[in-house]
Amino acid sequence: MTPRVVPYFLPMFADTLLQWFDTHKRDLPWRGETDPYRIWVSEIILQQTRVAQGIDYYRRFLEAFPDVAALARADEAAVLKVWQGLGYYSRARNMHAAARSIMDEHGGRFPADYAGIRQLKGVGDYTAAAIGSIAFGLPHPAVDGNVLRFVARYQGIFDNIAADTTRRQIADLCGQWLATDRAGAFNQAMMEMGATLCTPKSPDCSHCPFADQCYAHLHEQTEQLPFKSLNVKVKERFFHYLVPLFQEQTILQRRSHDDIWKNLYEFPLVEQESEHFEINIYLKNNHIETSAPPQRFWQTKHVLTHRNIYAYFYLVPVKRLPKPTADQMVVKISELKNYAVAKVTERAIDILLGDDSTAQLQLDFNPKNPSRPC
Numbered sequence: 001m002t003p004r005v006v007p008y009f010l011p012m013f014a015d016t017l018l019q020w021f022d023t024h025k026r027d028l029p030w031r032g033e034t035d036p037y038r039i040w041v042s043e044i045i046l047q048q049t050r051v052a053q054g055i056d057y058y059r060r061f062l063e064a065f066p067d068v069a070a071l072a073r074a075d076e077a078a079v080l081k082v083w084q085g086l087g088y089y090s091r092a093r094n095m096h097a098a099a100r101s102i103m104d105e106h107g108g109r110f111p112a113d114y115a116g117i118r119q120l121k122g123v124g125d126y127t128a129a130a131i132g133s134i135a136f137g138l139p140h141p142a143v144d145g146n147v148l149r150f151v152a153r154y155q156g157i158f159d160n161i162a163a164d165t166t167r168r169q170i171a172d173l174c175g176q177w178l179a180t181d182r183a184g185a186f187n188q189a190m191m192e193m194g195a196t197l198c199t200p201k202s203p204d205c206s207h208c209p210f211a212d213q214c215y216a217h218l219h220e221q222t223e224q225l226p227f228k229s230l231n232v233k234v235k236e237r238f239f240h241y242l243v244p245l246f247q248e249q250t251i252l253q254r255r256s257h258d259d260i261w262k263n264l265y266e267f268p269l270v271e272q273e274s275e276h277f278e279i280n281i282y283l284k285n286n287h288i289e290t291s292a293p294p295q296r297f298w299q300t301k302h303v304l305t306h307r308n309i310y311a312y313f314y315l316v317p318v319k320r321l322p323k324p325t326a327d328q329m330v331v332k333i334s335e336l337k338n339y340a341v342a343k344v345t346e347r348a349i350d351i352l353l354g355d356d357s358t359a360q361l362q363l364d365f366n367p368k369n370p371s372r373p374c
């Protein structure tokens with residue numbers, strides 16, 4: 001299949017795009033926003049999150065931290081708590097660190113140039129271009145997955161869109177088409193095209209303003225384009241969580257090392273090479289005396305980028321709680337929900353407390369009050 005050759009400079013492209021955007025754009029809480037802090041928050045949330053889920057978090061985040069100074073003042077634990085459930089927690093940690101650097105190094109003013117924005121922790125090319133163009137009108141193309149897909153189809157680009165060279169080629173094209181007097185609207189319109197019309201499956205070509213020029217549509221190649229090959233090996237990890245239980249108390253620990261879910265809390269973890277875990281041998285070797293047999297009460301598979309996490313949760317009624325290590329602390333069962341935790345642990349806590357009607361814990365004692373039967 002030979003890609004179509006089209007002129008790279010299309011003066012009408014931006015006009016057509018912006019006309020369509022002005023009429024059809026979705027009504028979202030960050031539309032029309034010019035405050036760079038708020039735009040930054042929306043862009044970071046939307047990096048790995050669907051719009052429908054992101055709206056709620058956007059509002060809650062701004063309610064908790066209405067400006068960069070409030071975010072910088074907050075404890076990281078409070079930021080992670082507001083972020084809980086959204087995943088990719090490094091986003092929240094990076095924003096918090098960046099807010100502090102804006103206060104310390106920029107006198108509390110959000111940087112207004114591309115290089116300054118790009119230097120903020122957690123801000124890559126795409127996010128810097130999006131914030132710079134929307135907040136300050138800087139003419140930098142913002143190229144995310146939506147834009148890559150739309151341009152690859154429109155232009156008939158068959159190269160791997162996961163490759164840096166293809167991304168650069170598409171960014172160059174967008175840079176030439178960009179409407180310099182409405183850079184922010186242009187970038188938002190490009191993303192809106194990919195998000196609403198030129199969707200991954202079944203693009204809505206019948207309503208697309210570019211249908212009469214689009215290579216993929218004209219050649220019936222919308223299913224073949226874009227071509228993407230990640231060629232990435234997925235790593236499998238097996239997390240066995242022990243929930244020791246003694247007099248309505250258990251133990252939580254903080255993930256302080258450089259790994260997924262950094263600084264979030266979790267139950268004591270034994271990572272193994274497989275699902276297989278000899279819990280009784282482990283308890284014996286670690287001198288943990290039980291008052292009833294341990295019981296695996298929930299297991300799940302959690303898919304992250306390039307990683308599958310298999311998590312297993314065991315309730316371990318003990319004669320006394322093991323002595324907490326430096327990263328651990330004793331926590332009342334009734335206070336477990338006060339801590340920022342990853343989604344899998346959040347669900348395990350719900351099951352443990354009987355707050356998850358889809359997975360009731362079948363026990364012969366009540367975890368909230370072990371002396372009383374269920």
Ligand code: SF4
Pocket residue numbers: 150153154197198199203204205208209210211212214215216217222
């Ligand atoms: S015509 Fe269809 S495939 Fe082409 S850009 Fe529009 S929505 Fe995408």
